[in-house]
Amino acid sequence: MLEKELIAKLEQRVEEINRLFPNEKVTLETLLNKILTKYLERKEESNKTTSGTEWVNFRRKIAKKMWQEAKHQCFYCKRQISFRLSTIDHKFPVGRGGELLNTENMVVCCKWCNKDKDILTDKEYFYKQLHNTANGIRPE
Ligand SMILES: [Zn+2]
Structure with missing residues (x-):
C-alpha cells in the first residue's frame, strides 16, 4: 500500500x-x-x-510432588492418571493474565482435560464439562 x-x-x-x-x-x-x-x-x-525456560525448570522441580499430592488424580475429570499422562494446568490461564509460577494457580490434570480446557478458567471449564457430559464427550 x-x-x-x-x-x-x-x-x-x-x-x-x-x-x-x-x-x-x-x-x-x-x-x-x-x-x-x-x-x-x-x-x-x-x-x-x-520464554518458557523459567516454567520448564519450575515444572521439573514440582511436577512429581504435585502429582503425588493430588493422589494421582486429574483435578477436572477425577480419573487416576499415571505421572507420564499428568500435566500441570494453570486454573487461571497465563495467556489471560494468570500467574505462571504460583502453585496456588496450578492443578494436576490429565492431558486430555488440559487440552479440552484450553484457555478457559477452571470455573468456565466446569461448565464445559457439564456440556461434555450432556453430550457424551469423555476424556480418552
Ligand atoms: Zn482429566
Missing part, C-alpha cells in the same frame, strides 16, 4: 472514531501511539509466557 493511501485510510479511521467517541479527541498521532503501546505490551506479555 502506498504511504499516501495508508495515511488517508488512517485519517479516515480517526474521523470515524471521533464521530463515534467525540469526547476522546483522537488524532492520528495519539491513535498510533495507543496502537504501538498496546502492541508493545502484548509483545512483552507473550515474551513472558513463551
Whole structure:
C-alpha cells in the first residue's frame, strides 16, 4: 500500500472514531501511539509466557510432588492418571493474565482435560464439562 493511501485510510479511521467517541479527541498521532503501546505490551506479555525456560525448570522441580499430592488424580475429570499422562494446568490461564509460577494457580490434570480446557478458567471449564457430559464427550 502506498504511504499516501495508508495515511488517508488512517485519517479516515480517526474521523470515524471521533464521530463515534467525540469526547476522546483522537488524532492520528495519539491513535498510533495507543496502537504501538498496546502492541508493545502484548509483545512483552507473550515474551513472558513463551520464554518458557523459567516454567520448564519450575515444572521439573514440582511436577512429581504435585502429582503425588493430588493422589494421582486429574483435578477436572477425577480419573487416576499415571505421572507420564499428568500435566500441570494453570486454573487461571497465563495467556489471560494468570500467574505462571504460583502453585496456588496450578492443578494436576490429565492431558486430555488440559487440552479440552484450553484457555478457559477452571470455573468456565466446569461448565464445559457439564456440556461434555450432556453430550457424551469423555476424556480418552
Ligand atoms: Zn482429566
